[in-house]
Amino acid sequence: MNVVETEISVKTKGELDIIDITDSVEKAVSKTGIKNGIVNVFVPGSTGAVTTTEYEPGLLKDLPNALERIAPRNAYYEHEKMWHDGNGHSHVRASIIGPSITIPVRNGRLRLGTWQQLVFVELDVRPRDRRIVLTCIGE
Amino acid sequence: MNVVETEISVKTKGELDIIDITDSVEKAVSKTGIKNGIVNVFVPGSTGAVTTTEYEPGLLKDLPNALERIAPRNAYYEHEKMWHDGNGHSHVRASIIGPSITIPVRNGRLRLGTWQQLVFVELDVRPRDRRIVLTCIGE
Amino acid sequence: MNVVETEISVKTKGELDIIDITDSVEKAVSKTGIKNGIVNVFVPGSTGAVTTTEYEPGLLKDLPNALERIAPRNAYYEHEKMWHDGNGHSHVRASIIGPSITIPVRNGRLRLGTWQQLVFVELDVRPRDRRIVLTCIGE
DSSP states (O other): OEEEEEEEEEEOOSTTOEEEOHHHHHHHHHHHTOOSEEEEEEOOSSSEEEEEEOOOTTHHHHHHHHHHHHSOTTSOOTHHHHHOSSOHHHHHHHHHHOSEEEEEEETTEEOOOTTOEEEEEEOSSSOOEEEEEEEEEEO | OEEEEEEEEEEOOSTTOEEEOHHHHHHHHHHHTOOSEEEEEEOOSSSEEEEEEOOSTTHHHHHHHHHHHHSOTTSOOTHHHHHOSSOHHHHHHHHHHOSEEEEEEETTEEOOOTTOEEEEEEOSSSOOEEEEEEEEEEO | OEEEEEEEEEEOOSTTOEEEOHHHHHHHHHHHTOOSEEEEEEOOSSSEEEEEEOOOHHHHHHHHHHHHHHSOTTSOOTHHHHHOSSOHHHHHHHHHHOSEEEEEEETTEEOOOTTOEEEEEEOSSSOOEEEEEEEEEEO
């Protein structure tokens, strides 16, 4: 039984870039030597999120439409009064989807569904270099 | 300190069937022999979700009403253009609630609140046979 | 490799009190002696939630505005028919944000971003004394 820490890096193109990180997380897990257990995937930062989806072009537009209903870009945000960085809606969306997901590992692979991919969701209003922190626990 | 993997099965009646899985997860945890630690509950699939709620008939209608505000059934979904399976909203809702929850285990039981149950939320538009993957870590 | 269970207490002032629990969770983790691994933070109860945000006064108003879009206070809730406790919207909001988050621990500290804090979100309609259950796993 071991705990092994690692990280991956992701370059995003800007707001609502949704990136399939399944393969890179699986490679990182594979290097830890842990075959069975869990991997916790965590975004340090308050304008990014992780979740799963079927990674196909349609849903990459549909998910943003729902986020626009929850926290519209053009609504008024108190966050702007102090910071003027135009990303109040980004923060709110990130808090609701969440920065953390824990996924089972089986035989060295992520135990996802066939049509289910692990994604990083860039919610900030500009391209970012993101680090995603992985913690594998298992055998 | 051990990691033990197991699964439960759930038959759902169709869209927005919300099923109390507390007892079946607790039984499965009990069989692992792990008394104290955590259990990760994971849905392989991109149209189902897990969360907690007070399991009473009113909230089983109220939660769907909120999901309808986030991703209305009759909105336009790009997902439909390719797949025509009528479940674009299901995918979006699943990504927002999320497919994964981790719950503390104490003395072999889930450490939930008195009025808090663990639920599987069927978001797909038809009945499904679901497998839910459990990973127990502890002693 | 160890699993250590602990708890923190939080007094909330009422609905939509959002409390920065980063320091108290970090202190509790520090006392467990676990330096590297994860901490699972879990709210027993169905009207509270945990997530992360940049803890500044603006966002403490902006997040509630988004929750009002998802589950408005003045909408009709079936939950009221039986319970008449005026908190149907609280339950729905709690199910969507979620009662559980797992955070990496590195060198005895939470591995959050610089502008990212761990918060408890009081969604119930009255002040509450909350216990938050922590499970640390690591070395």
